[in-house]
Amino acid sequence: MKHFLDIHTTDPSELRSIIDTGRAIKDARAGRPKGTPDDDQPLAGHMVALIFEKPSTRTRVSFDVGVRQMGGQTMLLSGADMQLGHGETIADTARVLSRYVDLIMIRTFEEATLLEMAEHATVPVINGLTNRTHPCQIMADIMTFEEHSGPIKGRKVVWSGDGNNVFASFAHAAKQFDFELVFTGPETLQPEAALNGLYTTERDPNKAVQGADLVVTDTWVSMHDPQSARERRHNQLRGYQVNSALMSKAKPDALFMHCLPAHRDDEATSEVMDGPHSVIFDEAENRLHAQKAVMRWCLGK
Ligand code: CP
């Protein structure tokens, strides 16, 4: 069973082949209206369940459009509307869904939910974000980096802000794709200890971004963080905002990424988000292409 659960649990050569497939899928559709099918229809006759226990714009739409372009059909399921949200076990949900659908994508809170779903499903399961990781996002980000700046191997990536779930998948990717990753953020929001050894820390953001090929940030308050922590987090993270002054200390051709949704002028200024370094909308677009490649890989298509 080829689940796509995390970057660090997928072989580097398989990750590379998924990225290259995503690129080929994108090239093959260049200039084509979005509602037209792909030439090959690898998901023809396939049904895909898309389960969301948290809000989503990009993940939801890119998976839905991707499945349809590949000839399959989707079923969008809100966790709260399913029996899952009313006491049915994850294991039973996985067993039942596997009798109806060919592939399950789930966005959830606890990583344990994803892992239990994968353990009991008899069809592939894809991680659409948990409190701990967001691997599909990072596949799109690697694809985007390489599109603009060439191979990511040996390059310097700097994360400024909260050591959150998106950072964690970047840390996993640093090992699998062999790039340097620097975390700059407050000690109180340091990434979890399980990621130690995959990145280095530099508390001073101005020093951290020197020589950077890519500067990345994300929201200061994630969906699983209590809203009551908002003010405290803003106070802790204010010094790590990505603005033009900070970007000017990276390499002249450095890229800026943000997985979105953004809180403009908090974690990054609009000047940077809409400026010459920014590739944020290419990142969003590449979710579609990279995830099509992930789904093909899962289904052996
Ligand atoms: N980047 C991302 O996963 O966006 P959504 O929350 O809109 O899916």
Ligand code: NVA
């Ligand atoms: N860190 C953010 C990413 C959203 C795509 C969150 O988990 O809310």
